[in-house]
Amino acid sequence: MGVTAGAVWGRAEQQDFRSRVRGTLLGAAVGDALGAPVDGLSLEEIQEAYGAEGIVDLVPGYGRRGAVSHLTQLTLFSVDGLIRAQVRRDTGAWHPPTDLHRAYLRWAATQRDWGPDERRKEDGWLAREEWLYARRDPARSLLIGFGDDTMGTLDAPKSPGEAGPEAAARSAPFGLLVGWEPQLVVQLAVECAAQTHGHPVAYLAAGAYAAIVHGLARGESLDAAVQQTLALVAARPGHQPVSDALQHALGAVRQGMPTPARVAELVGAGTAEGLLAAAVYCALVSEDVRHGLCLAVSHDGPSAAAGALTGGLLGALHGETALPPAWLAELEGRPTLLELADDFAMEMTQGPALHGPAGSSPGWLARYPRG
Template sequence: MSGGAGAVWGRGEQQDFRSRVRGTLLGVALGDALGAPVDPLTTAAIREAHGREGLTELAPAYGRRGAVTHHTQLTLFTVDGLIRAQVRRDTGAWHPPTDLHRAYLRWAATQRDWGPDERRKDDGWLAREEWLYARREPVRTLLLGLGDDTMGTPSAPKNPGEAGPEAAARSAPFGLLVGWEPQLVVQLAVECAAQTHGHPVAYVAAGAYAVIVHTLARGETLDTAVQRALALLASRPGHQPVSDALQRALGAVRQGMPTPERVTELVGNATADGVLAAAVYCALVGEDVRQGLCLAVNHDGPSAVAGALTGGLLGALHGETALPPGWLADLEGRPTVLELADDFAMEMTQGAALHGPAGASPAWLARYPRGGA
């Protein structure tokens, strides 16, 4: 698949890309929503609540079926930040981690404020979506990392001891930069993960997840995508726990029928490497999206984040039409997810026509302002 600045996209390529973008973002949200009601439960408790097969359909959380958590919220703000980075490039200011940090600070405001602040004209349209102003149990690490304007970096990260999977869970959109070289996708995901999660396990896992999505979005298989991630990680300091976890996921595929116990074993102590391994495993062994997502949430580990990671992989691999339509119908915020996905696809394929030397679309710059924090 072609891509990147100045690339010419055929109509078929554009349609395929848009389907994969939609599939990735909707997949993250569906997996997140499926896992949310059972997030703190063990396998035994899930079966007690939902029957012998465990959870097989969307169930109520936060007062409704299909409710998403902070994993989806932050994924959407990642997309918003990536579009804003492209738009700001016209000004000569090209530092995507800064634009992503600004986007994450806009998310942090949704966790503090009652609703959108109309005085903040530079916030853009996503920060004015009222449904996003809901606290869905964000981990303290996120709130601390984004609690002030100082941006963490890999050399001076926020929360240096934090190895959780939350940074990886917002990193699927980096993989949708299909015109970028894979190593640059890894580096951007790593730099943005360090803004909240400073342990190498957390930010290397985010980079690995992003480049797996990147390879899938370019039309390759999941096995190829994991092998590419392993090759790219090999020269990166601190990669070993993540590389070992991905190898365990590949090995588990050959160990017979998938079970919740095997997923629980891969998750381990629920750090980013183990949850990523479980997501890769569930995406590899699931016969379809529904089965893969159900496997990803029925275990002793954190169900919402495992579901979100798995959903992003399956959506990038299969595209939008493979997702269960009945689940999509109940998904919280689906119109917003689709609108943002289509904006991202349009920016990446036709951005030069929306803003550039030849002129700019006022409507586009109102949605994605060039300035502001």
């Protein structure tokens, strides 16, 4: 589906795109919810608690089944920031990393405040969702990165030694910018990742992940999307660990039946490139979404990030209808996720009608203020 920025969307194209947007966001959230309760446990501990096969269904975390971690919270604010960037473009102010940074600062406020401040109309609707004010073990790098108003950049990144997977795990929405050229998608994801994760492995893994989602959202196969991504990141300084990890994932597919040991080997030390490799591997070898996600979370590493990254790929690849309905029924925040997904799809396909030169919808600008 090679869609360009000014393209006229047919009805079938719009429906396919909306299904992939929903699939990506719901898939990432379901994977997060599946992995979060066992995040940081060893495989032995997981098997002891849940049986020899490890995780095969949602289990309680944060007091309920289907609860999501900070990774899903941040992914939602990534979407919010991207919509706001498009809306602000009409004003002539066009710098998406700044709009994303403002969105992430709104997330940071949810981690400090007791609940929404109704007086702050410029926050838009997402920041008024009370369930997002739950603190779900946010990584220290995130609290530092968004702890003040200074925005990390590639020239001066926040936490230059931070190589964890959290920035990649909030980057699926960048891949849904199907009207953008792939290299611009990579650049935006990389710049936004550097706001909290300054190690090249972390921000290039975020760029690579966004590029793979971008290929899938445009209707490519996963293998083709990975190959294109390898070509895209090859020109960037410091890419080798990320490129090697992706090649390792492709090679592992040919090594027989998928096992937790193979996933653990790909995850390695739990840094961003290992989690990206594990997610690509699990998505490539999965019989279906359920199988791929269970495989992704039963290991010694960061299970929530592995589940979120894998779920985003499978959702972008197969669309919303491939996700397990029973898991979606229990997913925390599902109405918010769907509302935001549909708003994103509408903005990307019909933005000019909502806030263009020909007129604007006051309701839309109340949801996504230009300020």
